[in-house]
């Protein structure tokens with residue numbers, strides 16, 4: 001269960017942005033969907049403990065990671081969260097194997113246990129990266145880099161996997177192959193996933209539920225499992241009204257739970 005209710009403000013010299021995001025879900029695969037600059041990445045960073053909200057709470061699987069009122073703020077490394085950054089943030093000077101192992105605490109002492117070594121090896125095999133283990137990230141394709149980043153995010157055996165625009169850095173032709181890859185990750189690793197995207201196709205292909213962001217708030221919750229057609233799913237995500245007034249309208253309304261009331 002991911003339970004988020006946070007408020008925070010960020011500002012640079014000329015602008016101020018206020019985030020007031022609230023949602024909770026126990027869906028295996030949830031999406032944060034919305035336009036650029038709506039506050040999705042800030043939400044992920046707050047969940048991971050990379051950013052401290054001004055108020056509210058973050059709870060994962062019943063455990064409080066952050067609670068402003070109770071003074072709880074679990075440090076990022078102790079939250080056991082796998083984080084796939086927008087452009088993967090692989091370490092250019094490290095091999096594929098070391099990039100994957102980086103998520104393990106003992107890597108920093110340069111001494112992996114036998115079990116950890118086996119775990120890294122299993123991840124490399126799972127993602128088809130064995131033959132690339134000694135290569136540097138710059139020598140890899142976009143799809144291979146994404147697989148390294150995914151393997152690294154999974155190395156700490158996370159309790160939740162956060163994906164920030166996992167397809168943004170990829171050529172469009174690779175997107176459907178990598179969607180299939182993520183669908184497999186979902187099945188094989190059985191870890192709840194929270195994914196950011198501004199592409200409705202990603203949501204429809206992968207997510208059970210989507211939280212629609214606008215201007216720093218969650219304005220709609222869309223249950224994709226109840227959707228009967230692609231068209232209705234897209235309408236529910238984008239907030240467009242269904243044109244025919246009859247039965248479809250009722251279906252669309254059921255897809256949209258808590259319109260406007262979740263922020």
Ligand SMILES: Nc1ncnc2c1ncn2[C@@H]1O[C@H](COP(=O)(O)OP(=O)(O)OP(=O)(O)O)[C@@H](O)[C@H]1O
Nearest residue numbers: 010011012017035036037038039040041042043198
């Ligand atoms: N550290 C920061 N300091 C000041 N402003 C920030 C900071 N980080 C983000 N912002 C601003 O907060 C707003 C929300 O940013 P955020 O990255 O959460 O958007 P997003 O929905 O993830 O967008 P995208 O899909 O483009 O990544 C943007 O206007 C951004 O410029």
